[in-house]
Amino acid sequence: MNYHWNWGIFWDISPDGAHSYLQTLLLGTTWTLATAFFAWCLALLFGSIIGVIRTTSNAWLVRLGNAYVELFRNIPLLVQMFLWYFVLPEVVPQAIGTWLKQQPNASFYTAVVALGFYTSARVAEQVRAGILSLAQGQRLAALALGLTLPQAYGFVLLPMAYRIMLPPLTSELLNIIKNSSVALTIGLMELTARARSMQEFSFQVFEAFTAATVIYIVINIAVTFAMRALERRTAVPGFIGASPAAAH
């Protein structure tokens, strides 16, 4: 192989003149994590609302929820990102469009919104499945005790459903971190974009991508461990998830 390895490249100064290549990668990591975090908050919020209304008995609310999920699930994330970034400012009234285009960090906000809505459809599926997996008696008992429907969801159904959903939510959280790399197409300088630009300026292809890969793996492991710990802390005694034998 006539590839010239140079692992010292990480300490060389990058073209921005201020940071070493390693520092640019770490800066990219913070953008990746920030994007994923805010998008995750958005996804949890909207995903929970849509997931809940899909389990109500109002046919129109259920249809609305289904349409929402189908809309965001059947368009590739990259296309959705382009829609938010290039199309939205053109189809809203001109003043708002101009204001949108002038925002500093526009690609960051766009990435958060696009990723958030895209993931919210997937979270909604999990929330719906989580609520439907509960025994029907729980809802009936809560209503029979005189709780209103919102109270029944808030105090009885959702606390159990979220616990059941934790493992699939963990993989959605890992997905949102990975998917934030798609935002490099609209100019967000997150981790993959930094590795790509390091490769372009230094020609050290494999060092740059190895570093990015290692960082992604470390994030993955850290998130998995944190979520496992959360699962153990929130486990309800008497349910399958709570028995230590079934935890592994």
Next chain:
Amino acid sequence: MFANFDFDVIARSLRYLFFDGMTFTLILTALATAGGIVFGTMLALMRLSGFPLLAVPATGYVNLMRSVPLVLMIFWFYFLVPYIGQWLTGAERPIQVGYFTSSLVTFTLFEAAYFCEIMRAGIQSISRGQLAAAQALGMSYPQTMGYIVLPQAFRNMLPVLLTQTIILFQDTSLVYVLSITDFLGAASKVAQRDGRLVEMYLFAAVVYFVMSFAASQGVRALSHRTAIIR
């Protein structure tokens, strides 16, 4: 809002979008699915073999692929495939491969990790009694797998495999990062050339939506028909 919406730009570029772009997308999806299922099934068999020598590398491979973004993997393989080609053929210099080969290798190897997990679940869904019965009849391991376990595992997992194929179809749009003319790439090139981003990206979204939605409805209908009644 849509007063100056230019439908003509879509009509003008339909040939280019579908003959150049969508053909690439669909061929890539089909070949990567086929390759991914074959390689993924092999990985699943390795993981379930019980030999650490086979199971550990397969598990490591699957975990690696699943913890890294597809975009990063597309870049990885774009630069790595020439060196792999050089290594395989013993050539003097890295072998230049086309965009198509590069993306086909990427998607096959990347999606194999996901297909592996599906096939592993499928194989594990077959009851142990079937294995024991096959062995009692004197079948060898390849016979047991080929005639008894895998056909049922495929059948059980067919809806999930097809759903993953729809995801793969959507994921192929990411070859955009290598400026390849897939469907989205074609739409994007027309959009940039004619300054018609709104029309082209909305049209691309509609096409992807219609195709994925129709396919997922088809999968839903199919999963009712192929379900094995127990």
